Amino acid sequence: MIARASKLFLPTLRDPPADAEAASHKLLVRGGFIRQVSAGVWSFLPLGWRVHRKIEQIIREEMDAIGGQEFLCPLLTPVELWEATGRASIPEIFHLTDRNGRHFILPMTHEETFTFHAREIQSYKELPQIWYHFAVKDRDEPRPRGGLLRVREFIMKDAYSFDRDEEGVKRSFELHRDAYDRMFARCGVEAHAVQAESGIMGGKYSVDFLAPSGSGENTLVVCENGDFAADLEIARAIPRAPEFPEPLTAPEEVETPDVTTIEGLAQFLGIDATATSKAMPVVKDDGALVLALIRGDDRLSESKLVGVLSSASRPATDEEIRAAFGASGGSLGPVGVELEVVADEALRGGQFVAGANRDGWHLRGVEAGRDYEPRFADIREPVEGDLCPECGGALQFRTAIEIGHIFNFGDRYSKPLGATFVDEDGQERPLLGGSYGIGPGRVMAAVVEQSHDEQGIKWPAAIAPYQVHVVALAATAEGVLELAEEAARSLDEAGIEVLLDDRDLRPGEKFNDADLIGCPIRLTVGKKTLEDGSLDMLLRASGEQVRVPANEIATRVKEML
C-alpha cells in the first residue's frame, strides 16, 4: 500500500504550541504525530501510532525471543485485589464504582492481576513462566509534563516472571535485562541500565533504563570510561579532595560571630570549604531526631538518607533544633550531642570545622571516631567534578528520562495473594516474581530527544513512520507525478513502506514537511530529475544527497536502510 499524503490526515504545524518546552514535545506535535486532549492525556494520530506500533513490535519480538507469552489483562480491576496487597491507597490510583456501588480501580501496573492468574500455577514443573501484555495504564499524576515525557495515561508493556527460587528469578531478571538492551538498540535509542530505587513497587532490587535527553526528570551519572552508570539519586562518587589546615590534638573552640553559612565560615577562618562540616538535623517518621553530617561543600542526598535511615525524614524545625542542641541552625555540630549521628563517608578521615552547639561559636579540628562516634554512610549528592568510584575517571551528568524499569519483587505479591506452587519436596511455596516495564511512548519521545535537528525529527529506520518519503514536485513539470508514482510502486513491491507526497503544494512546504516528519530516506522527483528519469535521494540523518536512476531505486534504498 502506498500512502498518499493527499489522502492522509497529516496535520503538520508551522509553529510549535506555545506551551511546549521539550524538543520531543514540540516536534511530535508539529509533525502531526500526537495531540493533547487534556493535561497529560494524549491521542496518537495516524503517523504517531505507526511509530508506536513499530516500537511495540520490536518489544514483542524481543519478549517472545526470551519465551514471553502475550496476554491482555483488563483495566477495570476489583479493588479487593489491591487491598490484598496493601496498594489500594496509593494516591496515583484512579477509583470508580459501578451502578451497584462496587469499587473498581484503573491499575497503574498489573502485578496483582498477573499474580491472580499465577494462582493457577500448581507445580514447579510449570516454572518458569514469563507473561506480558501491552495495556493502557492510568495514573493520577500530580504534575504531567513535557508532552509524552510524563503523562497520566499511556500504554506500557509490562511483563511478569514467576520462578521457584532466587536463582530462577535472577535468571529471568537477566533475560529481561538483555532483552531490554536489545529493544533499545533496535529502536535506535541510547539507554543506560542503572541501579534504582524500587519506590512503591517494593521488592528486592531494580534496574532503571535511563535515556539521556535534552529534557527529563532524572539525572544520569556516567563515567567517561563506561565503568559506571547510576541515577544521581543513588550514585556513588568520589568527591573533590579536601584541603586541610594543620591538624589539632583536640577540638578547639573559636568564636565566629554572625557566621551562619559555610562560605562565610570558610572565609572567616581562612580555610577551604572542604575542611568544614555541615550538620543537618532531621526528624524520622517515628519522630526520632537524627543528625546528618556532611562535608561543608556537599549537599545532602535525601534519597540516600531515606535508604540509610529506612524512613522518610524532614528537616527539624527551629524549635526542635533549639530544644535538642541549645543552639540555632548555623552553629550545630556532632560533638557532645546525645543523638544518632549519620556522617557522610567524606568525613571519615581528617579534621573538620564543625558547629559548637553554641550560637556564634565553632570547633576546629573535629575528628570522627575521636571526638564523636558516627555511623558512616554515603549520604552526599554527587556534583560535577566528582570522580568515578570504580576507576577514578571523570563523571558526566546528563539529564535523562526513564524508559524502562525492571524489578525483582520476590514474594511481595504472591504471598498476600496466595500464589503458591508445590516444589519437588512436596512443600507449598510462594512463587517468586519480577516485573518488567517499558513505555513505548517514552521510548518514542526519547528517540526524538536524541535524534533531531532544527528542521525536525530524524527517525531511525526501524521505527520511522515510513521508511521512504517520495516528494513529487508535481507542479514543476508534466510527468513528475507519474515518475514518483512509479518509484513508489517499485518500492512498495520491494516491501518498503512509502509515503508519497502527491499534494499540490509549493516545494518549500513539501520539503519542510518531509524534514519535520523525518523519514530516513527522501526521494525527490522534479523537473531536474525528470530529464534523465532519475530521483534525488537524501538521507535525513546525514544530509547526504545523491542522484539515483529510477530503475535502481528499490535496490539503492534497500542498501541504505
Add this chain to the structure above:
RNA sequence: CGGGACGUAGCGCAGCCUGGUUAGCGCGCCGCGUUUGGGACGCGGAGGCCGCGAGUUCGAAUCUCGCCGUCCCGACCA
C-alpha cells in the same frame, strides 16, 4: 500540595494598565487567477460564548470576586 505565569479564530499573538460604535494582526482555511527545487503573490471570502459564573457600571475582552483549565519550578513519582 506550595511558588510563578497564562487563557482573545485552527496555530502564534496584540488589545486590558487608562471601560465607550462592527474586537484586531500574522500564518493557516475556502473561491478565482498568476506562480512553482526550500513555507510565493493579487483579488474576493468564511471563521470569535474574548475560559466559565457572579458582581461593579448607563455600558465590561478591559475593573472586582469566585471557579475551571493549561504551562513552568518545586514536592511527589515503576
